[in-house]
Structure formats: structure tokens, C-alpha cells
Amino acid sequence: MSEQMENKKFRSKRKNAIAGKTLVYIILLIITAAMIVPFLWMLSASIKSNREVFLMDPFVWIPEQPKWDNYIKIWTKIPLLKFVQNTVFLTIVVTLLQLLTSSFAAYSFAKLEFKHKNALFLAYIATIAMPWQVYMVPQFIMMRGMGLNDKLLAMICLQAFSAFGVFLMKQFYEGIPSELCEAARIDGMSEYKIYAKIMLPLSKPSLSTLTIFTFVNTWNDYLGPLIYLKTETKKTIQLGLKMFIGQYSAEYGLIMAGSVVSLIPVIIVFLCLQKYFVEGVASTGLKG
Amino acid sequence: MNENKAAQIRQLETDTEQLMEKIRQEKDIKKKQKLIAEREKKQRKLTAVRNNRVLSRETKRDLVAYSFIAPNFIGFAVFTLVPIVFAFALAFMKWDGSNEITFVGIDNFTRLADDTFFLAAFRNTIIYVIGTVPLTMVASLALAIVLNQKIKARGFFRTVAFFPYVASLVAITAVWSMIFHPSKGPVNYLLLKVFGVPQENLPKWFSGSLVLFTLILFSVWKYMGYYMVIYLAGLQGISAELYEAGSLDGANTWQKFKYITWPQLRSTTFFVVVMLTINCFKVYDIAVMLAGGGDGKLSTSATVLVYYIYQNAFNYWDLGYSSAIAMVLFLMVLIITLIQFRYEKKINS
């Protein structure tokens, strides 16, 4: 009797578990659909003609005659190549500088003792909570005073030295046992060598995380370039795309093709680094 | 030179001895410790002088440390710290970027109270924050819990959830404004055909009272994946033993969440909420791109603080006033962050 009941209980529990799992999958599929449908729509619209884009009855994902030439046209309608070049240059320089300088500084904050350490770190932390928009105007005036208005260099100065990067890397380095460094010091390694030979190789996950953040932010930044970059030949892809949407408002296919092109580099970077990503976030102790 | 050195060494030696004497006589523990520290300092210096080292070890250590920090800190100080100080000062000035700066005290702030557009921007920003922060938090936590379980194609789901965050705003808002197009978009088409909403009642997603709702919906969609990753990281930090113990005590899923997951994730939640709040107050491009129409101008139903800062700075060249609005923005962020710190502390103690 009791055995039977146990059995029943067990079975119903299993049933529950299966039902729960199914529910989880259904919810996941719905969320996934919500996440991915806009991207599929973008791809689909990018090979459609203007009339087909909003055609609902019947709705097709791939039109009978895909307009692949949308992807050729966009390069001639606006100087897209120039925009891509600018953005690639900017993003790569900013990302490299960011990785280098902030991991450098973070090492010092995490593993070295020195005067005014706390005060300096506090200065970093305090500005994380300060939205950029609060000081963007004075910053712009200052940059203009330095003759950086309408220069790509301005964007580099603006984005390469973020407090966030230092914070992130410091959290990660603190997770690495100090004994490692101590041992190296006893062996007579200089601090620079310890940083280069021991810390850097260990920080792949967190560097990947920082790369994704920096790359995505720089690539997608809109307000910064809007304020600083004025000449058409210096504009970034986001500004260019926005300009394109303004000029060719009814050319939905072209707009979507341009959008797809603007997404490709970030997605490549993301897919390459994503296997380190969750690990990276976990190890940086971003969780608190 | 040598004589000098000898004299210095002698001086230091007598100093240390005197200190030693003092230490012996001193009764107060604290003072004693202080004296000991002082003696050690002298002694270190003594060895430094004896060994002919110009820099003491501490100085060298500091120098090395500063050399690590300098590349980032100089850039950070010049391009971030200085403008921040400047921003605070500018809020009390009147300046158009060309003519002379004049000090106006708190005039810029008193003007705010009677400025319809500022008040609208303020109200909209608050509504947006109140709507977006909890929704994003709940959604990303739920997603993280689901994606932390052993399910098939977990990596795929995680990647997909993170996609919107990676996508550029200009591109993705263009898609949204097509999908939610008030008369031609597929969403309204479904409402019309499947749910039978009459044509004249179809929602206009980008204007009127709905626009803030659309902005919130969009933000949750776009940023949920990002915060999900942070929660995932937090979840992975919870030891499995806790759950096993919970299972032994017969806790059900909800109880496990309530008594294990949630308290364990408290610091993660704190971080998520603080970051979310800061980011939400910064909202600008989402509003301009979704609700700005062709000319990127926002009406009172969709205007936000940063938009009004931009307008005042770059259209009216009223730099002092725009800085004053920026200060309001900063104060809001500061207050909310402080409240959360307090709360966090209270729970911890």
C-alpha cells in the first residue's frame, strides 16, 4: 500500500517534471522567437522590393525573385565603405587601447600597494555612476578647445579610457591568488614581467568580456559621433545609416540591407568570443 | 660627499636609538605602535643610505604602481574628471560658447520649475525608468534561471538572447518601426485580422500615450540578454550543495528560489539594478530613433532629459542651462544609487 503510494508519488513527480520541462521549452521558444524574429525580418526585407516588404497576404520570408542587388546598391548610394572604414578603425583602436590601459591600471589596483590607492580608485568608481551625458557638453567644449572637434581622435580619447574597464579588470585580477605574484616576485621577476607573463595569459575570459563590451559600445555608439564627427568623410556607420534612412526613407529593402551590413562585424566578434563570455562575466565578479 | 653620508648615517643611528628609548618608556599601546613604526621607517632609510640606494623601496614600489596606472589615469582624468568638474561649475553660469561667461547663481535651477518641456522630459524619464528597471530585472532573472538548467541547446538559447544587445540601435530601431508600423506593420495586421481589433482602434505605437510603453518594451527586449548574462554569472556562483540541502528538506521549486536563489543573488541584483537605473536615465537614442520621426525631434509625449540637454546645448547654445539639467539627471541617479546602497547595507547587517 505504502509502496504503491510512493510509486504514485514518484510517478506524479516525474510527470510534473516532464510537464515543467515542456513548459520551460515552450517559454524558451516563445522568447527566442521574440528575440530572433526582428532579425529574420531584417534579412528577409533586405532582399525584397518596396512593395513586397509590407505585403502580409500572403506573407513570404523569401520572395520569388530575391533582390540581391540591394546589397550592391547600398555601397554606391552612400559612401558606406568610408563609414565602415572609419568605424572599423575607431573600434579597433579604442578596443586595443581600452584593453591595454585598463588591464594595466587594474593590475596595479589589484596586486600592488601604493600611496593614494584608495583615493584614486574611488575616483574611478564615482564616475561609473555618472552618466556620460552629464558632462558631455563641457567635455565637448574642452575637446574643441584642444582642436579635436571633428576628428576621429576625439572619439578615441573619449572612449578609450573608461572607468568601467578598469573596474571590470580589477575585479577579475583580485580573483587570481596573490601567491602567484608573490612567488614570481621572490624569483626576481619585475612587476612588468609578472603582468605580462602571469596575469595576461590568465585573463583571457575577462579580456574577451571587455572586448565584447567595448567593441559593441564603440561600434554602436550614436550620440558621441553625432556630437563630434561632422564632416561626411569622418562619419561612422551608425551616423551613415541614420543619414541613409533619412534620405531614402521609402527604400525599405536598401535600409534593411544597410542594417544587415552594419550588424555583421559585431556579430562575428561576438560569436568568436562568446565561449569565454559567461565565464568571463562570472570570473570578473560582476555579480557583486 | 662621503663625509656627508657618514654624518647622515650617524644622525639616523642616534635617531633610531633615541626612538628605541622612547618606545621602552611609552606606556600607551597606540603611541608605542606609532613610535615603532617610525623607528622602522628610520631603519629602512638607514639601510637604504648604507647600501647607496637613491630611492627607497617604497618609493620605487609607488613609482612602479603609478607607471601601471598612468596611461589610463591620465586619459581618464583629462577626458572625464576635468569635464565633470567643469560641468558642475557651468550649471551656475550663463554661457553661449562664444560670448563672455557670467555667473548667475542658481538662476538656471529656478528656471527649471516653470519650464514645460523640462517637466515633460523629467516626467517621461521617470516613467521610463520605473517601467524599464523592474521589468528588465525580472525578465533577465527568469531567463537566467531557465538557461542555467541543463537543457538542450542551451548555448544557442543564450546566444540568441544576447543578440539584441549586440545589434546596433539604428538598424534594429528601423526594423521595429517597420514591424510596429501603425497601419502597415505585421503586429497591427495580426491585431486586425486575428484579434479583430477595428481598424480605427489599432494602436499607434510611436505616438501619444503609447510611445513610452513602446520605448519600455523595446528596452526590455534589447537589454534583457545583457543582464541575463550577469545573472547567469551570479547563479554559477551559488554552490550546488545549498540546493541539495534544500531538496533534502523537501523544499519545492518556489521555496528553493525564495530561500536560496534570491538571497544568494542579492549582490548581483544590487549590481543589476544600479546599472539598469544609470543606463535608463541616460536614454536618448532609443527615444529619438523610435519616436523622433523623420526629423528626430521629440514632442512632449516622448521627450527625455538627455534630449533636452542636447537641445539646450547644441540648438539654443544655453550651455549653463543644459548643465543644470544634467545636474538634475546626476542627482536623480545619485539619490537612487544611495537608496539602494542603504538598503543593501541594512540587509547585510
Add this chain to the structure above:
Amino acid sequence: MKRKLLSILLTTSMLAAVLSGCGSGSGGSESAPEPAAEAESAPAEAEEETAQAPEAEAEETASGEAITLKWAIWDKDITPYWQAIKDTYEASHENVTIEMTDLGSTDYMTVLATELSGSGSEFDVVTIKDVPGYATLVSKNTLEPLDSYIADAGIDLAQYGGVDKQVTVDGSLYELPFRNDFWVVFYNKDIFDNAGVAYPTNDMTFEEYDALAKQVTDTTYGAQVYGTHYHTWRSAVQLFGVLDGQHSILDGQYDFFTPYYEMVLGQEDEQVCRNYADLSAEGLHYSAAFSGGDVAMLNMGSWFISTMIANIQSGEYDASLCGNWGMVKYPHAEGVEAGSTLGTITGLAVTSVSDQKDAAFEFVKWVSGEEGAKVMAETGNFPALMNDEIADIISGLEGFPTDAESKEALKVSNLYLEVPYAENVSAINDILDTYHKSIMNREISIEEGIAAMNEEVGKLGQ
């Protein structure tokens, strides 16, 4: 002791880094009084210069000293006349080189204001795209008053038909117009033919216009034809109200907009025109709307003429959809003369930081004078200096509608600037824009919107 010194040194050097940033930061602010001071001394300087002007000019021509003028413009590649002006001017002034800098048309005036703020700008001549931007530049003391130059050169301002008065600031003029666009109604003849409706005429009242738009509309799903189209700019709707010559957007009381909002919103309800919320959501450009072949009438500025001609010729627009087009004068209220319309001027100004103001003004004078007008007309654009000869050049261009009505439509009797000058015109402009948006999106009623306009603009005056 030494150690302490060193650490002090170190921190001070770091501080110095901060301060150097500070220095350059406040450098920006300290430099601020400079232009102001310069501007103060500018009149004196200008007088001096003009006193010396004949001499200097003689010198220039004698020695043929090379001069390079830096000129701010927008959209170099898609606007034909910049290059044409540069080429023609350089051909007749051998010692002068014009160097153009393209600042792009989006936010051109904002960008220009940024460029001219503080010191360091190298522009000698700048193009003024709109009046709010002009007001900003004038209040920032970045433009040179041209009165003494105009007097010396003996320019008769009457040739601009009074628009100069609408941009005069405290008795001084800071720009000379070289381009003057006015609004007309474009229409698609094929649509009227298909519907069997008579074409619009050069003398329509608003009632007639409204009725015509409704008559030609076809709401059949899939074969929709819109009787008319209004672009999302507020000028396209509310400024019907200023055509009677008794109202202006500087009034502070905007109740005269009401009938026109009622007309347009009424047309939206009957699907006579596309709905504002849709247009705004997709950011539809008026050229895309008109060239799509389902819009019968479009009220737009005369700049659209050269766009139409060029794009139909290049095949960018489908000629079978919109190739058969014409235009007529703006509709008018009962009792107002036909041919009253809105205008927008584009001007040239000399910067106050330029160190070759005479040469710069010489260029400005030339472009806004008869020679410049000819260059403009030949590229299909309307110069500020308009006369019958110029009108003939434009209506004789290939691709210009051949009917007599369209040619007649170019004759303007009264021109009212979309935005005349006032000190706080930027703010007024934005207030009107905002509530225009709210009214057209139907977030608030017409009465509420206009009450809000009255109230907000009223606040500015205080």
C-alpha cells in the same frame, strides 16, 4: 626626506596632468571673451578696413596676390550649384581660390555654430541655411555686420523684394540672400486625367483646393490615390495661416492656425492624405511620396523642381509614375491675392574671424548679385534676385513642365518667410514644432495645442 620629495613630485606631476587638462578646459572658456572682444572692436576695424579698401583692392589686382577663401557649404555631391559658383567665380577672379568644406545637410546650422564658436575657425564665408541658425550665429557674435560694405558697394537692397527686412537684426544685416525658394503646389497630371478631374489652377481658394483634393482621392484598397500630401514639417500645414500677410509666427497668438489644422486633420480622416503618425513612424520623405505615383498634389518648396527634373532624367524616379507633372501657385484664403506664398532664403555671410573680409564680401556680393543669379538659374535653382529673364531661364530648362500654367506659377506676388528673424526665433520654432507634432499625432486637440503654443511662446517674452 628624499623619498617624500619624490612622492610629492610624482603626485604633482600627476596633478599637473590633470591640471593641464584643466588648463585647456578653462582655456576653452577663457578664450571665450576673445571673440566677444573682437566683435566689439569689429565695427571699428571694419571701418578702418573699408577706409583702406580701395587701396587694398588696387593692390590686390595690381600684384594679383593669391587669395584663398574658405567657404562652408553642404551636400557638395548632390547640389549642383556650389561647384558651378566656384568655377565661374574663379574664372573671372584669377587670383582667388575658393575652398569648399562640406558640413553635410543634416544639422548643418548646428555644426556650423559649433565650428564658429570660440576661436580656431578658418571660414571666411559661410552659407546660412535657415533663420533660426542665423539668429544663433548673430547672437554669438560670429558674423560680420555687412551694412558698411553694402553701402560702399552701393547695393540696392530693394532688388531682393523686401526679404532682407525680414532678416535684419537691430538695423544691421549680416547676410545677403543668394537663393530664394518659394512654395508651390506640385501635381501629378496622370492622376487627374485618370480620375477625369480638371487640373488645379493658379487661382484657388482653400475651399476649392480642399474640394479638389477630395474629388481626386480614391480609397479603394490596393489602388489608393491620395488627393494631397503634407510633409511632416509644420510649415506644410500651419503656415497656410500666414499667407494673408496679417499674421506671422512671431505673433505669440496662434489661433489663426486653427482652420488649417481642421482642414488637414479632416482630410486625414477621409484618407485624402496620408496620416501623420504613419509618415512619422516611417520617416517618409516627400520626394518618395510624390514620386511613388499615388499622390495627386503636394505642397512643397521650389527646390523640389530641380530634384524632380534631375531624378526623372536619371531614371531614379519612375517616369511612368510621376513623369507627367505640373505645378500651380499656392492656394489662398478668400479675399487674398493669388501668388502669396511662403519663402525660404539661403544667404551668405562673412565671419567675424576672417582676416580677409574684403575679399570675402566681394565673393558674397558676386554670388548674391546678377552673375551669381544666372549661375543659380542655369542649374535649375531660384536665385534671390528674381526677374523675368531669370524666370525664363528656369522655365526653359529641359524637363520643366511645358504648360503655361506651370510657368505662370513661378510668379510670386507676396513672399512671407517661413521663419522671419527674431531674437528668440529658435525657441519659438521649437515650440511650434513640438505642438505641431502633438496635434498631428492627435495626442492633444487643436484647441489644446494652440493654447499651449500661445502659452509657451508667451513665456519666452517675459
